[in-house]
Amino acid sequence: MAPFESLYGRRYRSPVGWFEVAEIVLIGPESVYEAIEKVRLIRKRLRIAQSRQKSYANVRRRDLEFEVNDWVYLKISPMNGVKGFGKKGKLSPRYIGPYQILQRIGKVAYELDLLNELAPVHPVFHVSMLKMCIEDPISIIPLEGLVVDESLSYEEVPVDILDRQVKRLRNKEIVSVKVLWRNHLVEGAT
Structure with a gap:
């Protein structure tokens, strides 16, 4: 018996273990392409948000540099x-x-x-x-x-x-x- 099952009296149902072995359906190439497109869209939107935040942060920032003998x-x-x-x-x-x-x-x-x-x-x-x-x-x-x-x-x-x-x-x-x-x-x- 698994530790979770022995403690709580039922099986652990994580998203990985929701399906039985016989119920697993192979993922087709169209769903893989769909997932890749969603990841690409998420990365694009993250890049846009990061550049916007960076432009806000850099408005008042100034790098201090001193010379020798200053x-x-x-x-x-x-x-x-x-x-x-x-x-x-x-x-x-x-x-x-x-x-x-x-x-x-x-x-x-x-x-x-x-x-x-x-x-x-x-x-x-x-x-x-x-x-x-x-x-x-x-x-x-x-x-x-x-x-x-x-x-x-x-x-x-x-x-x-x-x-x-x-x-x-x-x-x-x-x-x-x-x-x-x-x-x-x-x-x-x-």
Whole structure:
């Protein structure tokens, strides 16, 4: 007895086992030709749908490429020291730098000339971790006093409360607090 039959008391009726051996009819050449035509039609429609989706996806995509000796910023992520002030990664992306590109490794990796403060970090980064060097003082963090670990993250600590607001709704009040974080400018307060 088959395991399915012993467990459930009836035979397993998969699409393969629906017919008895004597009931099998040979498939003629016209049904094979019909199946081939259906497969060809399905492949054609899949190709059309894939090209349409690809055209939608590629509208805003831009491939980043840097040259040797270009200057780039390196993305790091904050870890909030106090959970009450927000979730991990809320303030990211934040960048440090700029750093000079020493060489290109493969199509999407670059080696940077890192300072001694980032000695434990491997100097090769994916292009998604880099940003072209354009001066933006709010998103760039000064490296003095910043401790970055191997996972390119640093501890985020609140320094001062700059402002408080109470928004009154019909049934409740929502309190908002503007916090100045360590290693950020006043413009970067959240």
